Amino acid sequence: MTRLKGAAGPDVSTNFGLLEGGWLQLAMPELRLLQPLLGYASDAVVAAAQESHPDFQGLAGLPLLRLTEYGGNADTFWLRLPGAAP
Amino acid sequence: MDSHREHQLNQDAFRRLKEAIAQTYPPGRFVAIAGGQIIADSERFDELRSLLMILGKDPTEVLVVRTGEEYPETAVIFHSW
Numbered sequence: 001m002t003r004l005k006g007a008a009g010p011d012v013s014t015n016f017g018l019l020e021g022g023w024l025q026l027a028m029p030e031l032r033l034l035q036p037l038l039g040y041a042s043d044a045v046v047a048a049a050q051e052s053h054p055d056f057q058g059l060a061g062l063p064l065l066r067l068t069e070y071g072g073n074a075d076t077f078w079l080r081l082p083g084a085a086p
Numbered sequence: 087m088d089s090h091r092e093h094q095l096n097q098d099a100f101r102r103l104k105e106a107i108a109q110t111y112p113p114g115r116f117v118a119i120a121g122g123q124i125i126a127d128s129e130r131f132d133e134l135r136s137l138l139m140i141l142g143k144d145p146t147e148v149l150v151v152r153t154g155e156e157y158p159e160t161a162v163i164f165h166s167w
Contacts (some may be wrong), residue, residue: 006135007118007150010157011097021157023131023150036131038155048165059163 001041009038031068031081038063040046087121089147092132095122096149113154120148 001021009021019036019040025079026037087095094121099122107117111127116134120143128134131150138145142152151157 003145005146006131007145007148008093008096009149010100010151012158013133013160014163016163019161022146038152045163 001039004040009040013042014042016042016071018042019045021066026064026067031079033067035067092121092147096120097121099123100149100151100157106125107151108153114155116150117153118143118148123124128154 001020001024004024005022006025009023010069011021012019019042021038021040023036026033027034038085040070046056046058049059065079067082068079069082070077072078096119099119103119103124106130107124111117114129116128116131117124118138122146125141125143125148126134126137134150135145138148163165
């Protein structure tokens with residue numbers, strides 16, 4: 001967050017402790033997404049995500065997912081441009 | 087003022103000014119808080135950052151909120167075990 005944030009954002013208290021808010025630049029050209037997005041920094045959240053897989057660096061939540069169309073099941077997950085053909 | 091104190095001052099100011107910000111600025115506006123006070127606003131985030139730098143501020147030390155967005159003070163993160 002220290003390296004990537006464009007500005008500070010509101011913090012939030014959670015069951016993983018305090019999350020530090022910060023504005024990040026979301027860049028997903030494949031999904032035509034280029035915009036500021038509020039993110040949250042937490043070593044505890046990263047550690048929890050890495051329990052699932054060591055390559056994970058954090059969690060992506062609804063604020064990001066709502067910019068796209070998404071779906072899946074226990075075995076797969078897909079993400080696509082809103083309105084794109086399946 | 088050190089960064090930590092500035093950070094906390096701005097967080098507290100936002101909670102105090104939240105309603106006033108919602109009543110003053112149209113939805114979607116980026117509003118900047120530094121030194122416990124609103125110092126700038128803009129329709130675009132990149133323009134606000136430029137404004138802050140013109141004002142001599144380090145944007146990474148300034149608290150920015152966007153009107154019309156929800157910013158809960160608490161949240162629960164679900165995690166699978």
